[in-house]
Amino acid sequence: MVLTQSNMLPLGTELPNINLNNCKGSRYIQPQEDKSGFVVAFICNHCPYVINIKEVMSDILNKAVILNFEVVAINSNDWRSYPDDSPENMIIDVEKYNYNFPYLIDETQDTARAFLAECTPEFYVFNSEKKLTYRGRFDESTPGNGKEVNGKDLIEAIKSTKNNYKSDGDQIPSMGCNIKWKT
Template identity: 40%
Template sequence: MAQTPSNMIALGTKAPDFNLPATNFNEKYTFEKIKGDKGSLVIFMCNHCPFVLHVIDEIVMIANDYRVQGIGIVAISSNDIVNYPQDAPDKMADFALEQKIDFPYLYDETQEVAKAYDAACTPDFFLFDSQDRLVYRGQLDDSRPANAIPVSGSDLRNAIDAVVYNRKINPDQKPSIGCNIKWK
């Protein structure tokens, strides 16, 4: 399995907007619509990546833990569905149901949103503050599918806690590692 790291775009980058259909809800979402009072988490992921499958339970727990604290959460799949039909919108809806994902899971058919975020892998995490400025981009934690480190979500949870409680976030952040986005 290929291991692709995050591109680690500059902290302070303004959140790119989007207008994408949700596969698990019958509506479109913009950044403004998913935005939380305290901050927003944009996750690039897909259905079949072993790195995503390894951490999906923790992603769902993080969403459940932090939405009530003012963090807006959205997941986006930008994979090419011609060559990777398992990531098609109908399969995304099934995956969301199976995994109990009750935040919007959006489909980026043109891949323009992934390019705007400079997303590179799945999962790829982008945390923005209440001013829509990037404060964290990096890994969920040190766990990987084959390294026997338990999934904790510690790196991302620490960053979200800092946003929620208005604390400084360490700018020394480790990139996420995952499958590359399947570009057309």
């Protein structure tokens, strides 16, 4: 594991097109209908930083779906070199953590590049006009630091976006395992 911080994609950036297969093989095409916003989470199965937040993350992202956000999780890791991130293991995570949102495979890693994603976990929130309002961390917890896993930063971003408020606080980059790029 290489500890990596996320890049800070400029606020106001247009939501990149997402057209990927989910872990069960079905094609996901980004919806065009009205949404309160969009939440994109770059995650994987094996990174300790993702494992640390999975239960709370699933709950928060499932609630965002109820708030009319389009939510997707994307695994951009080279799963052939890192079999813990295989589609079969992604399906296990979907069922174990009750994901009510698509868990997508970025086979070409082009989607991660479009977002300038560098690590897992990494979160992006876009408003109803598909403009970036938040990019950064889930909360201040990391494996072993003793901080509560609560999703505070992401919750605040979702609420602010839903209510068309500008975020008051600084946006702190996410930190986690580097995306496992194909060689």
